[in-house]
Amino acid sequence: MCMKVEFTHIQSAHCENGVTTNLLKQAGVHQMTEPLAFGIGSGLFYIQIPFLKINNGPAIAFRNMPGAIFKRTCQELNIPVIRKKFSSPQKAQAFLEEQLLTYRRAVGCQVGVYYLPYFPKEYRFHFNAHNIIVYGKEADTYFVSDPVMETVTTLSAYDLQRVRFAKGALAPKGQIYFPKGNVVISSEQMKKAIKKGIKKNAFYMLKLPGNIAGVRGIKRTANQIKTWKDTLGLHTAGLYLAQLVRMQEEIGTGGGGFRFIYAAFLQEAHAYLKNDSLLSISESFTQSGDIWRKAAAHAAGIYKGRLSAQADFNLMADYLHQISEIEKEAFTALSKLNPSF
């Protein structure tokens, strides 16, 4: 038996943005784009989690918690959501099939990438917060839309179960999520959601207590980088920087750690809100993304072994300080736009 839900695959830079965009489009929110999903979901972030090591390097993220973009975007647009975790793979599969066959809807699934057969081996770490859409089934094969891939793909029932029940940190536990029904979103509602998304994102980047997250988090990392050569030795310091770059990048943020997507969001926000400040603030994020890229290229000199002086680490820290300042100013400007715009 072959069953496919009507579904259009649109490739995106980042998996959760893509799943959110494509699921919402399917549910009737035709205006949704990747930058809008990212911005309304207040996706831009920075955090270096203290004491935690991932793959023997620092735990750094450039976006908010996995699952948060979908959750917040739906929340701001008042779209009811169904989200379920499962204790047994059998129940998880039965629920998925019910959605596909009975309700004829495509659904989002959280999966681990380690056992994802269509990913290049070099990208397969034990990272459990990848997102895909399952939109059909034929015999033992599921039709899958992975937003970071150019085209749709498939997974066998065995492989799908394996990635849905990947284990370790952030284990997906078969997690499945989708908008509950069809909705129509007016442009008034979009405006409101965009404003709220901007406001929240400014809060997360500027106002979280402590210095591990947001613009102060970037400064904290910068200050640590200056000490890495002495405290870790050149080899490990290089590995740490490679990890920073990998987190900045992984697949498809263009090296700017999501800053370019946010800049694109502000341009799209301008089309709704007609406030010209948004355009100039958008340029600030482009600038910040460009410095992130410059910093990454510089870091590559260190982990390649071409650069090794303390001055090179200091320059790296300087880049991050600049970024922190630019983003602080940009988000402060954004938070001040409220409530007048």
Add this chain to the structure above:
Amino acid sequence: MKQTEIPQDDSKLKNFTKEVCYVVDDKGAYTTQLSTGWEVKALALQTTWDEVQQRAEAAKQEALQGKTSPLKFFLEIKLMDLPTLAAYTGFWQWQIKRHFNPSVFNRLSEKKMQKYASVFEVSMDQLKKMNVHES
């Protein structure tokens, strides 16, 4: 990043996919474009994998010298940490730590040994001899 600056370097994504990037066109408006990869990122990934290989080789040598069991080697090549291995095998972390001891490891029941072998996707023989070639 300007549309004209988008890198089209060689990367491990070759033959799998290209990635979408957000870039600024000549009028200053954002648009998307596909990229085959960026050298800086490819190198970061390569650096990480080289390190994995080195750690695995070191773990293998230790195991051959009888300082530790083969488990550490597999932990490295499978990119796992203790909590992840514990979750996949169903063993407690303290049990796994005990199994790092070669004399404890060599006396493991066939059932437990098989559990490790299947999680690491090798035969029991390969598990003991560590003769796997990661392709």
